[in-house]
Amino acid sequence: MSLHRLYAEQLRCATDATGQVDLDKLGELVSAAYETRERQRITDGRAQAQDEAEQDLLRTREFLDTIIENIPIAVFAKCATSSRYILLNRAGEGYYGMPREQMLGRTPEQIFPADVARVVNEQDRRVVASGMPMSLEEHLLEVGIKGRDRLVNSRKMLITDGNGDPQYLVGVIEDVTERVATRQRISHLAQHDVLTDLPNRSAFNAALDERLERAEEASTSFAVLSLDLDRFKEVNDVFGHPVGDMLMRAAADRLAAEAEGAFVARIGGDEFMILMPDDAGREDVLALAERLVETIGKELEVDDYLSHVSLSVGIAFYPDDGVNAATLLANADSALYRAKREGRGRVRCFESEMDQELRDRRLLQHDLRQALEQNQFLVYFQPQARVDGEVIGFEALLRWNHPTRGFVPPDQFIPLAEENGLIVEIGEWVLREACREAASWPRPLQVAVNLSPVQFQAGDLERSVHQILLETGLTPTRLEVEITEGVLIGDFTRALNLLRRLKALGIRIAMDDFGTGYSSLSYLQSFPFDKIKIDRSFISNLEATTQSAEIVRAVLSLAHALKIPVIAEGVETEAQRAFLAREACEEMQGYLVGRPDLIERYLDLVGVAVERRLYA
Structure with a gap:
């Protein structure tokens, strides 16, 4: 009798013909019914225990199968003694570029090219012999039937039986090609100007610090050039930012092409910096600066617009004009300021009086x-x-x-x-x-x-x-x-x-x-x-x-x-x-x-x- 029917019978017996309830009798009957229910629960539990364990095991197995099948990284299992594949999930099919039916039950020699199979078998033998997992990060592999080069993280481990004998080799392979490419793009953006793809201020400062350290150790000299596009703001404002951006890219390309061998950076706005090689003499530096002024001074045709800008250049030399980054950059800027003040489109090397002139300008700004x-x-x-x-x-x-x-x-x-x-x-x-x-x-x-x-x-x-x-x-x-x-x-x-x-x-x-x-x-x-x-x-x-x-x-x-x-x-x-x-x-x-x-x-x-x- 079900518990529902048992409770209904007990309630009927506890009620007389007039519909009044005998509370004492009802209490006895309820207590008896509770004892009956408990005995039934215990009996049913013993009978169902083994069946429920099997069901739990089945559900667990189905859960794990679902997880392994849908996990977004390649998972495989192989026989530890024969190296035959016995498991491959969906991501593994995509990674290898072939359906699992073509891999299960087969050895690496039957699946991969000879050179790839030789590497795979060597790794398998090493893991089986040592019993230690093998992990490789961001290593290049040629995978799939189309031979795609991919960067992967992989881990291969040994599973033994109850006696400690090798039973399975289980591996996971994560394709990190896109992740690495994204990380490299982010790293590139952190060190390069978005518009021109030239190194940015951060990259230039790092290169200058490295150059200073090397020059101090070797007692060599080098030059720093500060450059500014004259009248670029006017062109940018008159013709619009899209034309201004194209003009900036064209100017950057010309600077980089003409200054081959030098470190060219865009540090912001219409300002550039150039770090000359160690072996560039004063005459070479001045000759390059004059060529840059001449190159940029020519009309740039950008998307049917003729935009005429000029270039002003200020030059400071290590160690004559400064022995640290701050002094060198400040003095190159002083020379640039003099070049622009004298009519633009000019090249000026730093001179000691320029430093005083710059200080006077800052003082005048303070007095203002x-x-x-x-x-x-x-x-x-x-x-x-x-x-x-x-x-x-x-x-x-x-x-x-x-x-x-x-x-x-x-x-x-x-x-x-x-x-x-x-x-x-x-x-x-x-x-x-x-x-x-x-x-x-x-x-x-x-x-x-x-x-x-x-x-x-x-x-x-x-x-x-x-x-x-x-x-x-x-x-x-x-x-x-x-x-x-x-x-x-x-x-x-x-x-x-x-x-x-x-x-x-x-x-x-x-x-x-x-x-x-x-x-x-x-x-x-x-x-x-x-x-x-x-x-x-x-x-x-x-x-x-x-x-x-x-x-x-x-x-x-x-x-x-x-x-x-x-x-x-x-x-x-x-x-x-x-x-x-x-x-x-x-x-x-x-x-x-x-x-x-x-x-x-x-x-x-x-x-x-x-x-x-x-x-x-």
């Missing part, structure tokens, strides 16, 4: 941070006039009166301010001072202020300009901001939207240094500039070259067609003014009109109500 706090900056004003001489406004120009150096030229400290981001704060100060001063003039003359591209990229320029106009009370139409093409290079859409918002405030926008960049014409088409400034380099050469005169005529003709006023800067002679008057140039600026100076020099121009003309 204190200039605002200590009121060392001044705003000079240079008059702008109609071509007939009538002054119509002033350009505000930043000057730095250093407490010990005196006046620092703007072309020295403004690039430094742009590098460290101080130009944002300095530019805001100049704008505020210029607007405050102009708002105090009795005559409503215009005031022009230069804005750096960095000011467009950082901070909230629109809010700053608007706030300064409110603070100073200057009428927005009297303010003219001058920008260079650099403002529009990079994120063109963002810069264009910002210019439109500035123009919506009522201020005027002028394109400065027109004609010296890449895409000035397309910029004129994209934005309604209020004025174009012809760069002083064209005006200064008006009387020297016919090309400058033709360029000025072309710019004026274009501006007239677009109905954009033009101001020529750098006008210093009457002949230049007369030329501009004949060509219908509206405005001019330069020493002929007035030099930059404190506004006190021009109080009569800003405070006298009667019109004043510099020319009759």
Whole structure:
């Protein structure tokens, strides 16, 4: 009787005809039923014990078979005495490139080429004789019926019977070809530049340390070259990063090909380093540097783009210019800085005064941070006039009166301010001072202020300009901001939207240094500039070259067609003014009109109500 039926009978017997339950009787019956159930469980357990053990063994065997069959590494078993294969899993079939039916029951000689079978049998004999497992890591094997070369990790071990006699050889083989290849790729990437596949900064530093150690032991010398692609950023920004990447790869290929035998590395951006061989003399180093400049100086044609860049090179020699890595690299960079400052596309070797020059530059950068706090900056004003001489406004120009150096030229400290981001704060100060001063003039003359591209990229320029106009009370139409093409290079859409918002405030926008960049014409088409400034380099050469005169005529003709006023800067002679008057140039600026100076020099121009003309 099943337990379910037994419990039902007991409950029926414990209930009288009225349906009342006798608790005592029910307790006796339940107890008896429990004893009956326990006896049945024990009896059934004894009967089933042997059968359950067999079932467990069967389930265990099936589990192990499933695991071995599906494990993703090759597993095989062989007879220890005959070396015949008696087991091979699915991964083993894939590894050997043949179905297990062609291997089971066969010896290595019947399966593999003679040379492979000889190696396999030798390993088997060694394991059987020693009883010790054999492990091999990342060894090359020719496997499969197609003879593929693969890297594998393998382990082979002996299994004995109860008497200790050899019974089976069991082996596992893991194909690690892809894993090793991935590890090698990762290692390569850690030591190489992704874009050019040249060694990177880390690899170069390691090679330099090794070279220094070897040179110190052997008392030899060598050279380190620091290289920089001139104007690459402009090309990259104007034509886009895909073209810039192709140009960088082309330049890297040329450097590596020309510097055969030297260690060439790209250390970041448009910067490269070259470590020369020990046997390269000074003349050889200089000759290579000149060839590199000539090679890169030629136009590179990249995907139908002709991108003209140049190369500047700085050279430092061990041990004359440094006996450790830090000094050598710093001095090579100093020589590179001199090469770029002297016009780019040049080669310069380190000289002792360069070290002082670099220290001075760093010190100047440090002093620049204190200039605002200590009121060392001044705003000079240079008059702008109609071509007939009538002054119509002033350009505000930043000057730095250093407490010990005196006046620092703007072309020295403004690039430094742009590098460290101080130009944002300095530019805001100049704008505020210029607007405050102009708002105090009795005559409503215009005031022009230069804005750096960095000011467009950082901070909230629109809010700053608007706030300064409110603070100073200057009428927005009297303010003219001058920008260079650099403002529009990079994120063109963002810069264009910002210019439109500035123009919506009522201020005027002028394109400065027109004609010296890449895409000035397309910029004129994209934005309604209020004025174009012809760069002083064209005006200064008006009387020297016919090309400058033709360029000025072309710019004026274009501006007239677009109905954009033009101001020529750098006008210093009457002949230049007369030329501009004949060509219908509206405005001019330069020493002929007035030099930059404190506004006190021009109080009569800003405070006298009667019109004043510099020319009759």
